[in-house]
Amino acid sequence: MSEVRDSEAGEKPSGVDPSAPHELAGAARVALEEFGRVQPSAIAELFLSARLRLTLEYEVSAGTFALSHGLEISAAARVWEGEQHGFAAGPVGSAREVRAVLESATRRLGTGARVPIPPAPVSAGPLPPWPPEPSMERARQQAEHIARTVVPHGVVVQALVLTRRTVWSALLRGGGAEGAHVESTEEAFLRCETSRGAVVDAVALPPDDDEASLVPLRERLTEAVSALEGPTEPADPALPLVLRPAVAAPLVAGLSWLLRGDVASATPALARAVGRKPFPSVLSVEDDPLHPLGTRRREVDDEGRPARGARLVDEGRLMGFLHSGETAARLGAEPNGRGLREGTSPPSPAAINLFIVPRGDALPANYTELTTRVETFTTMPRPGTVSLIAGGWEVRDGQRVRRIAPMELDLPLLETFRALRGVGADLTFFPTADGCGTPTLVLPPPRGG
Template identity: 65%
Template sequence: MTASGEHEMPESERPDGAVSCGGLDLGELAREARARMASFTRSQASTGAELFLSASRRLSLEYEVGTGRFSLSRGESVSAAARVWWEEGSGFAALSVGGADDLGRVLSEAWERGRTGARSPLPAVPASSEPPRSLPVLSTARARELAEHLTRTVIPPGVVVQAAVLTCSASGSVLVRGEGVVQGHVSARQEAVVRCETSRGAIVDGVAAPLGEPWDLEPLRARIAQAVDALEGPAEAADPGLPLVLRPAVAAPLVAALAWMLRGDVAVATPALARAVGKKLFPSVLSVEDDPLHPLGASRRSVDDEGAPARPLRLVDEGRFLGFLHSAATAALLGVSPNGRGLRSEGASPTPSALGLFVVPRGDALPEHYTELVARVETFTTMPRPGVVSLMAGGWEVRRGQRVRRLAPVELRLPVLETLRALRGVGADLAFFPTADGCGTPTLILPPLLGG
């Protein structure tokens, strides 16, 4: 689809088809799921059963800034996952849904697999809520307006944009438990990622917000302008003896890697890390939270995909390590309580995931002299091996608060835990990044690390 092309509005975008997704009426599908679950629990002697329906819409628009042309893709899908528990085992099955009969079929498949499957924990019974009848409409015209406004606002004059991709998504879920409980959830977001060319490599940054909420583009505009300035013009080698100041765009991959390490499934596979809970693992300047309702975050939800409340979590409190992100399964394996972080991807059981993880801002003072890294140069990988972040970043040498010379990009290989154990300070400029799994961070102040 180009900017000048005409297209027919999809059925789900018409007023008379607003409740449909993937050709299915969501309200009717939710009612059918309750009926199928009731029939299943009457006929099968299970200790528990659940049926999870997920409907999603996605619109992706790529904008060619130089020509003003657009290419567009959109899709809709409905899937179902079932879990059945026996005293001695449990079974799981998932499939795409084309009609109501698939709901009974996925329950039957989970039952059959439960004959040989290992026992998994039965999640607590969730609170009931109204299941969704429809998903928000994703407007192509609105997406085009947003893409044009974004690039006009945040791209400095003369900068070549290699790619500008705007993605709008909406999803709804219905969780039906054998106890007769039905819980619904709807979420929608819009995000944009831009890739800009500089003489020392490409920079990638973006912005995200719940669908319908305005973007705050000024922080993104300022970050791109600073990154371009740092990567264009004469540059010198960095002084390895100076402390490092990682501005948020450079610190974000480090925090995203920390979020991965704080997942309960990682803790299960890493006994030494699990034993560190309760210990003073980091300096007092570091606190980490996961807040699914943070006003700067793009994902807003009050329950996870297992129906458990998703409340704000303090994972690190002034250096003391408090715990992990847990689904019901990982919590049971470590003998702790679930904390509402069990999320599902299509065709898989719930796994623990962050919903809005960030380093808590402080506003600590900067050193007198330091290396300031403001621009992350795009690389193919940020974590070549688990627990180690690799990145290229450019910036400035700063003396007494003044940038005195531009620095050629330096390569950093940062072991996540060891690097954060050396943390000296945390800034006040918190920003969240769709390019870093939605994690947020302020400026991080570190000791000299460029000398190896």
């Protein structure tokens, strides 16, 4: 018999007032109208964000649940006057606090990095309503079902966490222009014990409870137990590496970081490589905000620009970077709708559903197959280098012949992708890798073995 440990264990524990964001949006409109009358030569915008996070932790061995939740509403203001730009942000809960954020941005008007004025957002009608709150009973049932059907028999679950994030945002500009975005994501995270370290994996949960969404997670956990439990031998350093998606995912998350406009503007050699072919022809990279397998779905970014599909690497040729308005201006490029906000920060470039384009290249006859990644404290301890500990199999003539001990790999991003030999067809997106997707990747032997 399970029990719930929570200070508010009712069906709607968050106590969210669904009218609060809309009331603050009304206050923002009034503040912008007043600003326009006082400073007609300036342009101002307010970005309101309401973020609800709900986390359900299931203690599998004890059959108990712990629930935590919180709502954060913030406002960010940007003001332009001539060549000057001002920015301010902070939590808000009243009309007075919304006006104070706008006034603070006005006081901070100054020269500095060129921040272009984004085009006015195109309104799609009234601001959307606050999404319905999730059912706590449904979340408990989901957690129990995942523990019962996804985790291999005999495996100890150290943590099973269901997380639901709902973001409601509104972008309002002086003159009445406004746009809005609502996004809800639900994910299940598992941390399981093996004799050679912990394995952490996750899956995005669809709103319709489609059982098929759990199949990849079940298969990866089964593969992890198979790879990490049992006798092992050292890997043959002369064999090429085949990184299955679960192992390749942190590399692609690192590549996503490398292809951001702010990273490129701080790395002149990288910025100058646009139009050249620094990578092999097997590598193509896209960011598709509406990809059917992606973990996110967006049509506009947080600056009101359309978030269209972007081909960043085309058969080895670097085509461009992920850009906010500011980074695009720095590099003389066109913005591509990737100006996203994290909390109260200004818009910065970020991927939405970045992935390596699958190809289906043939595998070599003999190789080291890395199927499972053992948890590490961080996968990018140094900028530009991804560190992994991964286990798997030695494969000869297409057959697994022996289990190998987990290998420690330090992979410099640029050098690793320059050496890429092949790309599989098994594209998979991972919540644990910033939502990035990858197929199997084929690399040369480690350290030139």
